[in-house]
Amino acid sequence: MSIFDKLAARIMPPESAQDRANARKVAESLAGDGDWLAIVLEHHRQIEAFFTQAMVAPDGPSRLNALKRLAVLLTGHANAEETVLYPALAQGGEKGHAAMAYQEQAMAKVEMALLEKLDPMGRDWREKLEHIQGAVLHHVYEEEGTWFAELQQQLPTAERPRLTRRFVEEFERYTRGPSQHETPMQMAAQQKGTPSAPMGK
Numbered sequence: 001m002s003i004f005d006k007l008a009a010r011i012m013p014p015e016s017a018q019d020r021a022n023a024r025k026v027a028e029s030l031a032g033d034g035d036w037l038a039i040v041l042e043h044h045r046q047i048e049a050f051f052t053q054a055m056v057a058p059d060g061p062s063r064l065n066a067l068k069r070l071a072v073l074l075t076g077h078a079n080a081e082e083t084v085l086y087p088a089l090a091q092g093g094e095k096g097h098a099a100m101a102y103q104e105q106a107m108a109k110v111e112m113a114l115l116e117k118l119d120p121m122g123r124d125w126r127e128k129l130e131h132i133q134g135a136v137l138h139h140v141y142e143e144e145g146t147w148f149a150e151l152q153q154q155l156p157t158a159e160r161p162r163l164t165r166r167f168v169e170e171f172e173r174y175t176r177g178p179s180q181h182e183t184p185m186q187m188a189a190q191q192k193g194t195p196s197a198p199m200g201k
Contacts, residue, residue, distance in 0.1 A: 015141050023145030030152045036085070036164040037152050039171075043077045044140050050074075051133045055126070063120040067129075071112055074136070076175035078105045083170045084163060089147060092154050097147050104139045108132060 015023075024041065031038040050070035057063040082102060090098040111132050118125040155163065 014138065020137065020141045023141050027144040027149050030149055032160065035160050036167045037148055039164070039167060040148060043073065044144070047074055047077065047136065054129060060120040067115070072175055074112065075109065076171050078109065079174050080167045080170035084166045085148070088163060089151055092151060094147065101147065104135065108135055
């Protein structure tokens with residue numbers, strides 16, 4: 001069992017399910033129609049659902065399939081937060097919260113990678129997934145209950161559309177996949193004004 005697993009087993013999540021539900025209600029009351037906070041909340045609900053699907057899947061292939069969907073959403077969501085929202089937290093005077101958010105998500109990414117090496121039908125796989133789930137739920141509670149709620153209240157109204165646009169851009173940069181994005185060679189070729197070779201040629 002890793003240090004992360006031991007810590008998670010002892011202290012995560014320290015808040016109750018009711019605490020998390022109350023925090024979400026507050027965040028939902030602050031979210032605008034389709035704005036960055038509304039999108040974040042929808043991602044959080046989907047992430048929670050994917051954790052549940054992975055837990056209850058009846059066999060190895062089903063568990064791995066659910067885990068793959070979870071990993072894509074979790075990583076795309078984290079990348080967008082780290083590129084757009086955490087810098088906004090830091091700029092708003094919350095550098096400590098931003099630093100903690102980066103650290104928590106970095107650890108979750110490491111543990112998700114380690115999970116891929118375990119037998120999906122084994123006890124170690126389930127225990128590690130439960131510990132990651134606990135850490136993610138606690139992280140979500142921090143975001144919804146304090147960090148993002150305060151950020152939304154502090155943001156100038158005119159800044160919210162830009163933050164929403166940038167969050168969506170960074171999320172889709174990862175989740176849409178390479179088939180819908182230009183490769184670095186294609187982008188470089190366009191900048192030079194020369195046609196790029198088709199992929200796979």
